[in-house]
Amino acid sequence: MAALLRGLRVGRALRGFGSVVFPKTSSPQCNGLRRGFHCAALRLQEDKDKSIPVPPSSTTTYHEHYQAHPFKNNTATYTQEAPAPEADAKEAPQPNTSYADQSGEQGEEYETEEQLQAHILNAALDFVQLHGWTLEAISAGAETLGLSAASSGMFQNGAGDLVLHFIAQCNAQLTEQMAEQHNQVQLGQAEPKKTAEFLRDAVETRLRMLTPYMDNWPQAMSILLLPHNIPDSLKHLSTLVDDIWYYAGDRSTDVSRPSQPKYPSPNVFLTPVHQAPHTIRPASAKLNWYTKRAALTGIYNTTELVMIQDSSEDFQDTWNFLENRIQDIVNMAGAAKQAASTGEAVAQGLLGAAVTLKNLTGINQRR
Amino acid sequence: MAASIRLLARRIVRDAFRTINSSVSVRIVSSSCPSNLSACRCFSDGAADKSTHFGFETVSEGEKAERVYKVFESVAQKYDVMNDAMSLGVHRLWKDMLLHVMNPQPGIRLLDVAGGTGDISFRFLNYVRSQQERVARRTARANQTPSWQEISTSYMTPTEEIEMETEARESRAVVCDINKEMLKVGKQKAESMGVSSGLSWVVGDAEELPFDDDQFDVYTIAFGIRNVTHIDLALQEAVRVLKPGGRFMCLEFSKVTNPLLARLYDAYSFQMIPVLGEVIAGDWKSYQYLVESIRKFPDQETFKQMIEDAGLFSVRYHNLTGGVVALHSGFKL
Numbered sequence: 001m002a003a004l005l006r007g008l009r010v011g012r013a014l015r016g017f018g019s020v021v022f023p024k025t026s027s028p029q030c031n032g033l034r035r036g037f038h039c040a041a042l043r044l045q046e047d048k049d050k051s052i053p054v055p056p057s058s059t060t061t062y063h064e065h066y067q068a069h070p071f072k073n074n075t076a077t078y079t080q081e082a083p084a085p086e087a088d089a090k091e092a093p094q095p096n097t098s099y100a101d102q103s104g105e106q107g108e109e110y111e112t113e114e115q116l117q118a119h120i121l122n123a124a125l126d127f128v129q130l131h132g133w134t135l136e137a138i139s140a141g142a143e144t145l146g147l148s149a150a151s152s153g154m155f156q157n158g159a160g161d162l163v164l165h166f167i168a169q170c171n172a173q174l175t176e177q178m179a180e181q182h183n184q185v186q187l188g189q190a191e192p193k194k195t196a197e198f199l200r201d202a203v204e205t206r207l208r209m210l211t212p213y214m215d216n217w218p219q220a221m222s223i224l225l226l227p228h229n230i231p232d233s234l235k236h237l238s239t240l241v242d243d244i245w246y247y248a249g250d251r252s253t254d255v256s257r258p259s260q261p262k263y264p265s266p267n268v269f270l271t272p273v274h275q276a277p278h279t280i281r282p283a284s285a286k287l288n289w290y291t292k293r294a295a296l297t298g299i300y301n302t303t304e305l306v307m308i309q310d311s312s313e314d315f316q317d318t319w320n321f322l323e324n325r326i327q328d329i330v331n332m333a334g335a336a337k338q339a340a341s342t343g344e345a346v347a348q349g350l351l352g353a354a355v356t357l358k359n360l361t362g363i364n365q366r367r
Numbered sequence: 368m369a370a371s372i373r374l375l376a377r378r379i380v381r382d383a384f385r386t387i388n389s390s391v392s393v394r395i396v397s398s399s400c401p402s403n404l405s406a407c408r409c410f411s412d413g414a415a416d417k418s419t420h421f422g423f424e425t426v427s428e429g430e431k432a433e434r435v436y437k438v439f440e441s442v443a444q445k446y447d448v449m450n451d452a453m454s455l456g457v458h459r460l461w462k463d464m465l466l467h468v469m470n471p472q473p474g475i476r477l478l479d480v481a482g483g484t485g486d487i488s489f490r491f492l493n494y495v496r497s498q499q500e501r502v503a504r505r506t507a508r509a510n511q512t513p514s515w516q517e518i519s520t521s522y523m524t525p526t527e528e529i530e531m532e533t534e535a536r537e538s539r540a541v542v543c544d545i546n547k548e549m550l551k552v553g554k555q556k557a558e559s560m561g562v563s564s565g566l567s568w569v570v571g572d573a574e575e576l577p578f579d580d581d582q583f584d585v586y587t588i589a590f591g592i593r594n595v596t597h598i599d600l601a602l603q604e605a606v607r608v609l610k611p612g613g614r615f616m617c618l619e620f621s622k623v624t625n626p627l628l629a630r631l632y633d634a635y636s637f638q639m640i641p642v643l644g645e646v647i648a649g650d651w652k653s654y655q656y657l658v659e660s661i662r663k664f665p666d667q668e669t670f671k672q673m674i675e676d677a678g679l680f681s682v683r684y685h686n687l688t689g690g691v692v693a694l695h696s697g698f699k700l
Contacts, residue, residue: 113680116700139472147612147700148584149472154681154698 117154120145121165128213133159133220160229163220164236170209171240177205178247195248196326202244203300203322207307211315218308241296250292299325419596422659428596435594436546438653439483443548445648446484447556452643453654461692462589465618466490468685468694469585473499475538478583478608480573480601481591482542483549484556485566492565495538537564541583543571574600581610589618593664602677609699615679621686621693622666628689636661667693 124141131137135158139149155161184190193201210217224233302325307318358364421431442449450458465487471477473495479488510517544550550568557566571577573588573595586605595601605615623629636658644654665673667684670693674682679697686693 113700135470136472142612145612148610148614149475149612150469150584150614151612151698151700152472153468153470153614153696 117161118165120147120151120154121162122169124162125166125213128162128216132216133163133223135159138162157229159223160226160232163223164229164232166213166220167224167233167236170206171236171243173209174202174206174240175243175247178202178243182247192249196330198248199244199296199299200322200326202247203296203303204319206240206300207303207315207318210304210307214308221304221308237297237300238293241293241300244296245292250289295329299329420660420663422656422663431596434656435596438656439546439594440548441650442648442653443483443546443552446549446552447486449644449648449654452647453640457688461618461687461694462486462490464685464687465587465589465616465694466494468696469587469614469616471495471498471538471585473502473538475584476582477538477540477585477587478576478578479540479542480571480576480586480588480605481544481594482587482589483544483546483553483591485542485553485568487587487589488540488542488566489557489560489562491540492538492562539565539567541567541569541578543569543573543576545570545572574604576604576608578608580607582608583613584610585614585616587616587618590620592617592619593660599673599677602674602679606678606699611699613699615674615695615697615699617670617674617695619664619670619693619695620661621664621670621690623690624686625689632691667695670695 120138120142122141123144124138126144127137127140131140135152135155138152138155138158138161142151143149152158157164181190185192213220223229299322303318303322306321307315310318312318355364417428418425419428419431420426421434426434439446454461469491471491471494475495477488477491479485479491482488542550542553544553547570550570554568557563569577573591574597586609588601588605592598592601602615609615623632640658641651641654644657645651648654664670667686667690671682671684674695674697678699680700682695682697684693684695
């Protein structure tokens with residue numbers, strides 16, 4: 001009788017272990033037909049589920065329940081995806097052929113296909129050192145995901161897709177970091193940086209993301225300059241520069257706003273002594289907006305070019321170059337302000353002299 | 368009692384073996400004799416004989432497969448010559464376009480269904496070979512000034528490893544056709560061109576391919592799918608034999624978009640092509656069937672829908688020569 005009870009308890013424990021083992025072996029079990037796609041997507045889900053911490057807890061029943069939960073998640077996503085491909089799959093907006101679909105299923109499938117393409121391109125980045133920014137790198141990346149090399153045909157722009165994806169990724173990373181810093185400043189945990197310093201740090205961070213691919217970066221730049229890639233690369237560059245200025249504190253959008261915001265001030269390069277808000281006319285504020293972005297674009301591009309042929313230790317020459325260029329801009333802004341105020345002073349002096357002359361000659365006298 | 372049980376067991380086993388053998392023999396017979404296959408299919412369809420189109424005629428499905436077989440049997444010898452005459456040589460450009468869009472990497476396995484005389488496979492092998500030569504030239508140029516690291520690694524790794532690596536990346540093409548005459552013509556062409564390695568010739572039906580699952584990187588069917596009785600079955604077979612990530616490509620005559628061009632094209636098709644067929648190949652009816660079957664094939668969007676229904680993703684098509692030919696491509700993801 002006691003032996004029977006002991007046997008029951010052992011049996012329950014074994015069942016608990018069985019359910020622990022079971023999810024691990026069943027998730028790779030994918031339907032032969034759609035293995036790669038589902039496995040890639042399932043891997044996504046698995047990675048998300050693995051983040052659920054397994055408690056080192058005592059009872060087998062609690063353990064069972066906890067392990068059953070991620071397993072159920074997997075089957076849920078698996079069955080959710082199984083009908084979606086069977087449904088009429090109308091593709092995402094692509095240049096020549098497809099038409100948008102409104103159904104919810106389609107929305108999910110579109111995201112998974114885009115995600116799959118992003119996965120392939122991420123895997124392809126590892127092979128850029130070996131193959132350069134080419135379709136061979138994309139094929140090699142696809143092969144590491146278990147897909148055939150022929151799936152690189154999905155990318156109609158070929159190497160351009162890879163480079164643009166990489167750039168978008170770098171820009172997103174930079175924006176995240178800047179947002180994080182901004183949050184810390186808002187929370188009062190960090191000191192706000194001065195604008196010139198902020199710009200220098202932002203450009204340096206962004207350019208440091210290129211260091212692993214520095215050998216092949218000229219090839220990537222030439223790909224970005226191809227005519228059919230220019231619109232996309234310009235768009236990425238302009239959003240990058242806009243984001244950097246936004247986090248540097250430039251919130252100027254409306255040119256006709258009467259009151260000037262306290263932080264930031266419209267002409268951020270100058271110290272408060274030189275600022276004279278009432279003399280800034282609306283037209284020049286807009287000019288200011290464009291000037292800032294043009295200046296930063298110029299700085300970024302020239303620094304990138306210097307970095308390509310830089311052979312110094314840790315690209316120190318490049319950072320010196322960057323520092324000098326930013327200093328140039330600061331000086332030029334100061335000089336422009338001084339010239340404007342000097343010009344106004346001269347104009348006022350001439351006006352005074354003219355009035356004095358008129359008084360002397362008696363034109364102003366009332367008769 | 369034990370003896371009778373043993374007898375019963377033996378009889379059961381014998382019956383099981385017999386049914387297995389008979390099904391195997393049916394499969395062997397059907398794969399080698401397509402006309403028998405059509406008869407078997409008639410039998411399996413039962414009493415209700417579904418009808419389909421053969422050009423502008425209406426025939427039963429079993430009959431269609433047989434008549435298509437006879438058409439290609441009779442045109443096989445003059446197939447390439449007639450292609451050049453009818454399309455004024457433009458079919459070469461269409462097939463080159465197919466390869467250009469495919470852009471195969473070295474080491475890829477191609478299945479060329481309805482490949483017949485092997486045009487696509489020959490082009491595929493040439494393309495891959497020239498790419499490999501280009502890569503070899505590039506590495507040779509780079510190796511003219513090898514770095515210290517490269518020299519040391521070349522001393523360390525034995526040469527056999529490097530050789531094995533290059534062998535493993537050899538690409539292979541399999542030409543599959545239901546018609547033995549067409550394959551015979553193709554083999555003769557291969558011998559005359561001196562192409563031997565990386566090419567194999569298999570007899571098979573597109574609706575029931577004699578290959579395992581997940582075998583090929585690229586599946587092409589050039590100007591063959593309109594002759595298949597059940598297009599959706601052929602598409603399903605394509606999905607089955609493709610590896611995950613594999614590509615399906617189909618080159619086929621389609622609807623011309625421009626109305627003026629459509630009228631010229633129709634006039635040319637119905638007036639000139641059967642005449643050319645009679646003069647060059649001595650076969651009016653086969654080329655009448657060819658032209659009519661083009662009109663019966665679904666247009667670009669419908670065919671794209673069919674491909675998506677079979678389970679392929681990222682389906683696109685390119686119109687060549689104003690819509691005379693359409694190149695559809697889809698991925699098994």
